Amino acid sequence: MTVKVRFAPSPTGKLHVGNVRTALVNWLFAKGQGGSFVLRIDDTDLARSTPEFEQGIEDDLTWLGLLWDERHNQSRRFDRYEEAAARLKASGRLYACYETSEELDRRRKVQLSRGLPPIYDRAALELTEAEKAAYEAEGRRPHWRFKLEGKRVAWEDLARGHAEVDTASMSDPVLIREDGLFLYTLPSVVDDIDMAITHIIRGEDHVTNTGAQIEIFEALGATVPGFAHMPLLVGADGAALSKRLGSLSISDMREQGYEPIAITSHLGKIGTSDALEVGASVQALGDSFAFSKMGRSPARYDTADLDRLNAQALHAMDYAVAQPRLAALDADLGQAFWEVVRPNLQKFADVVGLAAIVRGPVAPVIEDAAFAAAALEALPETVDETLWPTWTNAVKEKTGAKGKGLFMPLRLILTGQPHGPDMAAIAPMIGRERIVRRLKGETA
């Protein structure tokens, strides 16, 4: 069997780390075994979906390297949903209901006050044609519910193992609203059938839906696909992330300078038994992905881990990969420079500040004028790779300074900062003229 999965976002907001993790796990699972990945835009809600959000989803997935093999919009497939609805109506599984939401609320309250579960009582199944006609004459339009069989629906979940939902404990789901809008439940199943999806991979908040949707697959005479429901994300404090997800959009993370491979490595590995390390590529992440590595406990999303992976990705980045980005930031000072400064990067753009050390301007920090003067006197005529040991030895002899007392003042004078790249490597790149000016206290 060739694996075929889908990621089905609604274009009603920006992608955040929660839904990107779903996209990613689908992608990794499929691409790890040469399968295909479908992008399905769930835009049946025409009022809330926007072309801008849809474009944003495509841009984010492309930037992350999660390319799709097929792409569909639900808004172009309404005829398929009508057809499926007609079949379900004909078989008696989709039935018209006329209750207003106030009436349903009132009934739920009565049920609860009697200690009964607030599930829909199926009163509409008893309506006569005359009663329905009377409602229509009043101007009411029906909404349509799917008649559940009320049984234990079971499946072998790739992430959770044996899973069961008792559809007898659920209300018959509304598939079509009174204004004719198809809610998510039916179109999703129709698409999964038409697109021959082999595995539905999504968050565990969909487990109950799966019970109803398996019944719909069966009612439409289709093969039921495999399922995997992933544990949800929690924050570093262990609290559910669902309410904070809005502030963790991929476009914001992109602006904050995170590397796509750091994001995909992080989201692909949290909640699994793999070490949190950055992958060589998103395909390499797919090659090592397996549901058997995924635990049942929630995946802990900690920005500190992402920061660490981001730095790791930069520290391993080849010059050939970095070069166009360095050029775009006007910070391409050659391969040797890149290799000296990359261990100091947290975000790629930090390189701009490091390039300033080499080409200026740096405002030197001189804490001891006599020390700076002695260092200037000791500066060799030729500044090359041998500069640092020769020069620091000479300064040591002249001033008696050693260890931190020798190296920190030189770093502060040459770079203006207490931390930074390896001085032995960066000092020759600064060049004699700038070193002299900085030793004299000039910004250079």
Ligand code: GLU
């Ligand atoms: N549009 C649905 C959602 O974002 C898709 C769920 C599914 O994967 O079936 O929740």
